[in-house]
Amino acid sequence: MKPVYIAGAGMTKFGRSEWSLLQLASVASLAALHHADLGEIPVDGVVVANMGAARINRQTALGSALVDQLALYPAAAEAVENGPASGASAFKVGVQAIASGMADVVLVTGVERMRVVNGLEGTDFVASLSQPEVEYIYGVTLPSLAGMFARLFMDRFGVERKHLAMIAIKNHENATKNPYAHIQQTVTMEGILTAPEAVVNNPPIAEPLHMFDCCPVSDGAASIVLVSEEVAGKLGGPMVRVAGIGQATDTHAVHEREDPTDLKAVRIASEKAFAMAGAQPADVDVAELHDAFTILEIAESEAAGFFAKGEGHKALERGETKLDGTLPINPSGGLKAKGHPVGATGVAQLVELTWQLRGEAKERQIKDAKIGYACNFGGFGNNVVATVLRREA
Amino acid sequence: MAYVSELEASLRPPAMEMPPYPPKVITLASGEEMVVRQVERKEIPTLLEAIYPLLWVERDFYDIVAARLFGELLAYKRHRVKDEYVLAGMIDGVLAGMVNGRLVDEKTGMSYHTLTIRRGLRVGSHLFAAKMEYHIEHLGQDEVLIVAESPIGFRRWMIEYPLEKRFEVQHELGGVPSWVLTSETYYKAKPRLAAGRRPVSEALLRGAETIALPVEEIVVRQVAGEKEGAE
Numbered sequence: 142m143k144p145v146y147i148a149g150a151g152m153t154k155f156g157r158s159e160w161s162l163l164q165l166a167s168v169a170s171l172a173a174l175h176h177a178d179l180g181e182i183p184v185d186g187v188v189v190a191n192m193g194a195a196r197i198n199r200q201t202a203l204g205s206a207l208v209d210q211l212a213l214y215p216a217a218a219e220a221v222e223n224g225p226a227s228g229a230s231a232f233k234v235g236v237q238a239i240a241s242g243m244a245d246v247v248l249v250t251g252v253e254r255m256r257v258v259n260g261l262e263g264t265d266f267v268a269s270l271s272q273p274e275v276e277y278i279y280g281v282t283l284p285s286l287a288g289m290f291a292r293l294f295m296d297r298f299g300v301e302r303k304h305l306a307m308i309a310i311k312n313h314e315n316a317t318k319n320p321y322a323h324i325q326q327t328v329t330m331e332g333i334l335t336a337p338e339a340v341v342n343n344p345p346i347a348e349p350l351h352m353f354d355c356c357p358v359s360d361g362a363a364s365i366v367l368v369s370e371e372v373a374g375k376l377g378g379p380m381v382r383v384a385g386i387g388q389a390t391d392t393h394a395v396h397e398r399e400d401p402t403d404l405k406a407v408r409i410a411s412e413k414a415f416a417m418a419g420a421q422p423a424d425v426d427v428a429e430l431h432d433a434f435t436i437l438e439i440a441e442s443e444a445a446g447f448f449a450k451g452e453g454h455k456a457l458e459r460g461e462t463k464l465d466g467t468l469p470i471n472p473s474g475g476l477k478a479k480g481h482p483v484g485a486t487g488v489a490q491l492v493e494l495t496w497q498l499r500g501e502a503k504e505r506q507i508k509d510a511k512i513g514y515a516c517n518f519g520g521f522g523n524n525v526v527a528t529v530l531r532r533e534a
Numbered sequence: 535m536a537y538v539s540e541l542e543a544s545l546r547p548p549a550m551e552m553p554p555y556p557p558k559v560i561t562l563a564s565g566e567e568m569v570v571r572q573v574e575r576k577e578i579p580t581l582l583e584a585i586y587p588l589l590w591v592e593r594d595f596y597d598i599v600a601a602r603l604f605g606e607l608l609a610y611k612r613h614r615v616k617d618e619y620v621l622a623g624m625i626d627g628v629l630a631g632m633v634n635g636r637l638v639d640e641k642t643g644m645s646y647h648t649l650t651i652r653r654g655l656r657v658g659s660h661l662f663a664a665k666m667e668y669h670i671e672h673l674g675q676d677e678v679l680i681v682a683e684s685p686i687g688f689r690r691w692m693i694e695y696p697l698e699k700r701f702e703v704q705h706e707l708g709g710v711p712s713w714v715l716t717s718e719t720y721y722k723a724k725p726r727l728a729a730g731r732r733p734v735s736e737a738l739l740r741g742a743e744t745i746a747l748p749v750e751e752i753v754v755r756q757v758a759g760e761k762e763g764a765e
Binding site: 156259260326329331332333338340341342353 | 562564654656659660685725727728730
């Protein structure tokens with residue numbers, strides 16, 4: 142495999158957008174291309190990650206559409222749909238194109254425009270990733286799966302609602318330092334858990350998960366420019382190398398897993414990514430985890446190998462995952478507060494890591510970050526892509 | 535002069551006695567404290583100033599809510615509406631939202647509008663609940679007629695409480711078929727939807743004595759969202 146580098150990263154502000162799907166994708170792509178400063182070097186391929194455009198935006202063939210918008214002809218174009226892991230999957234496709242020698246420059250863009258439909262329709266659209274015959278037809282939604290997961294996880298490992306609230310508080314705080322985050326609002330333990338008014342401020346969604354345990358529904362796009370070693374050599378600025386990618390799957394229906402609290406696909410994907418990178422979880426300076434629900438940040442931090450099983454919430458209590466902790470998790474605000482335009486999420490995680498590793502994350506910059514890790518959690522953990530990035534001088 | 539006064543008196547609707555709304559304080563998700571209190575007639579121009587920039591914000595039907603509310607508040611100030619009241623929520627003295635309504639008769643109330651300026655903290659939900667609390671607990675009414683002009687309002691009132699249909703009654707807001715909050719529904723929903731503490735400390739009350747407005751740019755940004763961009 143040939144080495145692959147990230148030369149540029151960009152994104153739109155996540156939130157509720159008036160822009161069309163293609164406008165979102167184009168703006169993020171142009172930002173990443175501008176960041177990469179390729180000059181006359183052509184883009185060989187474009188990979189677009191998206192989950193729901195065919196259904197909610199009535200648009201397909203997004204790869205060719207984006208090439209046309211940006212006049213990148215005759216670049217190869219394709220689209221990747223892999224549920225909420227679409228972003229990292231598309232990134233993987235781009236990496237493979239360069240690693241195999243088929244391309245020198247690939248633009249990977251994740252985009253989603255979900256706020257065009259109402260909440261019920263949006264929830265139903267996301268639920269369509271669940272097992273159709275034993276989950277979806279019985280009304281399973283992602284919050285309901287996460288609620289059941291959280292209940293079991295909390296019972297088994299001593300996690301309490303205050304720990305979930307701590308994740309929300311931390312990630313909301315981080316998001317206020319990220320101008321691209323959907324939610325720019327700090328929350329407090331009193332306001333969302335302990336004050337008598339918290340029952341109104343933070344209503345139940347799927348017990349034990351409450352509103353502030355769930356990510357917002359967002360529009361947005363994020364983009365990465367991948368280049369070969371040869372092209373990287375021609376470009377200036379700090380380079381971020383794609384050190385490792387791992388992907389793993391698990392049973393579609395959550396109840397069929399031997400232990401539903403074991404995020405096996407996260408564990409295996411992470412092990413593969415770290416092995417490929419020649420690194421250990423302990424080497425990681427900054428991580429972006431897929432906290433669509435607060436409980437997932439704790440569970441993934443253990444499955445990825447950062448903490449032993451049942452220890453994630455204790456590390457959280459000790460402040461280890463804060464911006465100034467030993468392993469900052471979700472400095473971007475995570476899905477919880479940065480937002481979760483599903484197809485864009487996996488790419489946006491890597492955009493954040495790229496900025497962190499290049500020292501460009503401004504107010505939320507992790508000092509001397511050299512190795513970053515991202516977990517893009519597809520389905521309800523049945524298709525996971527883990528990525529390790531490393532800064533090279 | 536006597537003639538003018540008599541004419542003015544005949545133009546004004548008859549007024550009923552309304553006990554004042556006792557102020558309360560609510561801790562928001564952000565940890566900030568919002569004081570909810572009744573707004574006096576002389577303070578209405580300040581609220582109109584806050585509403586004005588929202589007349590052109592289409593998002594979430596703010597334009598129609600702002601336009602109608604502007605008229606209702608003006609009518610209240612100029613004595614051209616029967617038994618209206620206005621409540622405002624203030625955080626550190628700065629206006630976060632407002633609600634209004636009126637009495638149809640002794641036993642029936644009519645909810646007019648809920649307008650949130652500081653979004654994302656369920657300010658509107660708290661203020662709407664305060665309005666219902668006023669009708670049912672303090673004015674002693676049996677029911678309140680309600681409609682929603684936006685999907686957000688529909689979700690917050692019709693679904694969350696939930697309200698009952700009273701479609702044979704046309705609401706004043708456009709003749710839309712009414713929904714109704716009964717006293718029974720209110721008390722059932724109260725533990726999960728109506729929050730706040732009394733009495734409010736002197737310091738907080740003093741801080742909420744004068745309504746301060748966020749600057750227009752912030753009002754519009756809070757309501758309509760950030761300007762989009764990319765890096």
